[in-house]
Amino acid sequence: MLGRGKRLWSRSKRLKSSYDAVIIGGGLHGLATAYFLATRHGMNHVAVVEKRYIGFGGAGRNTAIVRANQRTQENLPLYKEALELWPVLTQELDFNLMFYNCGNLNLAHSEAALKAMRLQVASAQFHGIDSRLIDPKECKELVPALDVSDRLRYPIYGGMYHPPGGIVRHDAVVWGLASGASQKGVDIIQGVAVTGIGVQGGRITSVETDHGTITTPRVLNAAGAYAAAISCEMLGMRLPISVLTIQAMVTQPLKPILHHVISSGTYHCYANQTLKGEVATGAHMDPWPNYTTQCTAHYIKHQAEALTQLLPCLKGVKFMRAWAGLADMTPDMAPIIDGNDPVRGYYLDCGWGYFGFKSCVVTGKYLADFMASGVCPQILRPFTGRRFEQHRLMGETPALVHYSPDN
Numbered sequence: 001m002l003g004r005g006k007r008l009w010s011r012s013k014r015l016k017s018s019y020d021a022v023i024i025g026g027g028l029h030g031l032a033t034a035y036f037l038a039t040r041h042g043m044n045h046v047a048v049v050e051k052r053y054i055g056f057g058g059a060g061r062n063t064a065i066v067r068a069n070q071r072t073q074e075n076l077p078l079y080k081e082a083l084e085l086w087p088v089l090t091q092e093l094d095f096n097l098m099f100y101n102c103g104n105l106n107l108a109h110s111e112a113a114l115k116a117m118r119l120q121v122a123s124a125q126f127h128g129i130d131s132r133l134i135d136p137k138e139c140k141e142l143v144p145a146l147d148v149s150d151r152l153r154y155p156i157y158g159g160m161y162h163p164p165g166g167i168v169r170h171d172a173v174v175w176g177l178a179s180g181a182s183q184k185g186v187d188i189i190q191g192v193a194v195t196g197i198g199v200q201g202g203r204i205t206s207v208e209t210d211h212g213t214i215t216t217p218r219v220l221n222a223a224g225a226y227a228a229a230i231s232c233e234m235l236g237m238r239l240p241i242s243v244l245t246i247q248a249m250v251t252q253p254l255k256p257i258l259h260h261v262i263s264s265g266t267y268h269c270y271a272n273q274t275l276k277g278e279v280a281t282g283a284h285m286d287p288w289p290n291y292t293t294q295c296t297a298h299y300i301k302h303q304a305e306a307l308t309q310l311l312p313c314l315k316g317v318k319f320m321r322a323w324a325g326l327a328d329m330t331p332d333m334a335p336i337i338d339g340n341d342p343v344r345g346y347y348l349d350c351g352w353g354y355f356g357f358k359s360c361v362v363t364g365k366y367l368a369d370f371m372a373s374g375v376c377p378q379i380l381r382p383f384t385g386r387r388f389e390q391h392r393l394m395g396e397t398p399a400l401v402h403y404s405p406d407n
């Protein structure tokens with residue numbers, strides 16, 4: 001009967017007074033970790049506490065691009081496994097995550113960009129990831145609608161093609177993980193905000209919420225753009241994270257013209273065509289930290305100009321919807337994944353910037369190992385927050401970035 005469908009996850013009647021672990025944030029990383037705690041470690045006395053509704057944050061706003069061709073030795077193995085996990089998880093959850101491995105084409109618009117790509121391709125290939133450099137003619141063969149002439153403001157010099165990447169339906173990931181975790185007994189509590197974290201003798205003891213206190217020995221801060229504020233305000237731990245807005249939009253539905261994800265750092269534009277025919281496109285971040293999720297005319301104009309330069313056949317096509325979300329940026333564009341330091345039982349998974357969708361499942365899997373055993377898995381160790389004070393920053397971005405109004 002219409003409107004009486006079976007709920008995907010159970011509505012918990014009330015918040016219990018104690019849990020083995022409390023996860024702050026019903027986003028991608030919080031739900032994935034809860035799912036793996038329950039399925040791999042039998043830890044189902046776990047609550048995911050979400051102040052709005054699951055998927056409210058970046059989880060429900062991202063452009064759903066997944067790929068493994070990152071830049072650095074520390075990041076590549078994580079993202080490689082992440083990409084391999086989508087079909088596995090689809091089977092395991094028995095839930096169609098709509099993984100479409102259509103391939104990613106990242107365009108270069110100068111000799112310098114091609115050189116940087118050559119290094120990135122070599123690093124990816126070293127880790128067994130399919131990534132290659134192609135020339136403008138091959139770019140055109142892959143994406144016939146692409147303008148590879150020298151009429152462009154920034155002509156195309158070549159591209160980095162990564163066949164196994166693509167897109168996954170982001171809402172399906174949220175719903176599938178929530179459903180899987182809930183079936184294993186995890187409580188998914190929506191509309192409840194975490195307002196404080198209790199610590200005694202250097203250990204986590206409780207979590208305060210606007211619906212009461214929960215006693216627990218473990219807390220995971222997976223609050224996305226709000227993770228740094230939570231750490232600072234509730235525990236006095238300052239994290240080097242700036243919060244910036246990313247805007248995105250979709251065009252009206254079109255017949256199929258774009259069969260790959262394309263992106264261009266120079267034009268600050270990435271795009272793919274959804275199964276519904278809309279061209280979904282994301283822009284660069286707003287240039288200074290803020291917490292707004294408002295769209296601006298500037299980016300709508302910018303995207304229209306960039307898209308119609310690269311794909312002239314889109315001239316005259318209308319944008320149908322625009323939206324914005326928040327990105328938690330670290331100076332080296334790599335996340336902070338940490339635990340038990342300096343507070344025993346306090347775990348962090350944040351600073352994902354615009355990479356937090358593609359990485360959520362693999363991170364949840366290893367973070368669950370970490371939280372269940374107390375021992376950080378090897379693959380997560382490079383992401384400790386201590387790297388910033390030890391001057392061991394990663395090179396996921398060509399230059400370290402301090403996001404400020406002066407950018």
Ligand SMILES: Cc1cc2nc3c(=O)[nH]c(=O)nc-3n(C[C@H](O)[C@H](O)[C@H](O)COP(=O)(O)OP(=O)(O)OC[C@H]3O[C@@H](n4cnc5c(N)ncnc54)[C@H](O)[C@@H]3O)c2cc1C
Pocket residue numbers: 024025026027028029030049050051052053054055056057058059060061062063064065066192193194195222223224225226230246247248282324325326327349350352353354355356357358359
């Ligand atoms: C426009 C846009 C495009 C993007 N495109 C991509 C992409 O193509 N590929 C990619 O890999 N990544 C992309 N990202 C980034 C990705 O969406 C994020 O990195 C990812 O969502 C981070 O996941 P998370 O679980 O850490 O946080 P979120 O998904 O943001 O979840 C955090 C949750 O915590 C909740 N919360 C906050 N404070 C509290 C509190 N006090 N108590 C309880 N709950 C709280 C929030 O309501 C939220 O639901 C994009 C982001 C944006 C905005």
